[in-house]
Amino acid sequence: MNDHELRRLIRTLTAEIRILREEVEANRHKDKAAAEHRAQQPIRPLQAEVQTDSVTQQAIREHYTAENRERNSWWGRNKRWIEAGGVTSAAVLVFFNLLTFIQIKKQTPAIRTSADVARTALVQSERAWLTITISRFDLRIGSPIGIPVRILNTGKTAARRVVANIAVSIVLRNQHPDFVYDSNHSYASSEVGLLTPGTPLDGTAYLIDHPTKRQVLLTQAMLDQMNAGTGFLIVHATTTYEDMFKTQHWINFCSPATVSGNLFSIMSLSTNGSPDLIAYDDCKKRNDIDDN
Secondary structure, rough: OOOHHHHHHHHHHHHHHHHHHHHHHHHHHHHHHHHHHHOOOOOOOOOOOOOOOHHHHHHHHHHHHHHHHHHHHHHHHHHHHHHHHHHHHHHHHHHHHHHHHHHHHHHHEEEHHHHHHHHHHHHHOOOOOEEEOOOOOOOOOEEEEEEEEEEEEEEOOOEEEEEEEEEEEEEEEEOOOOOOOOOOOOOEEEEEEEEEOOEEEEEEEEEOOOOOOOOOOOHHHHHHHHHOOEEEEEEEEEEEOOOOOOOOOEEEEEEEEEEEEEEEEEOOOOOOOOOOOHHHHHHHHHHHEEEO
């Protein structure tokens, strides 16, 4: 077979393939049209020679009648559109829910902040608050130097695990007080498991000689020193406790005393700008509470 005959054979085969494709496409369109035509025709009973009784035949007729009635009803004609509308509505609902979620997420920090502020206000209102005060006292030459101290819960709920360390010192006006409570210093310690609101914890803090662990007796030299303003009698304390919310708290306290004859009374913490009242200034700065 030469080249001319080969090319003619290829053209013939190509033409036949094209004709076959056209016939297949025509048959496909024909089958599709027939299927659409059948879909629009009412459902009819299968034509077959089946021997049934009258009751069965009546049931078959009612079945096909009901099928045709549903297909030709308003629901049957619009079912596809209603289902499409339902899907669209669901998509719109999901979209709006997503927008709502995004908005809530944006507002969450503000909501959390408001909740924290409200909780803080509640805690501050309902928690335990301890205060330390000193009463007036008399001292005499040859008597122990003791200062009445009261710890009072002024809050609305009980304070738990209260630990109070209290000390009395005599310091020079230009000397820094030593606010330390350990084995190298003399101090009194008191512990209470529960201090209810309005219940005072009263005691007397004494000036103790650390080497001998004995109460120091007031001498005329001590009294003259305090009368001259070269020395101060101060009482200082640190107290820790826990409130009902299980938050730890602390309070530091210090107060100097002045002498009028043999009568001591608590002074206001004002140095009037005197640069040499170091003990007085340190005592004033000692007063503080926690921020919890």
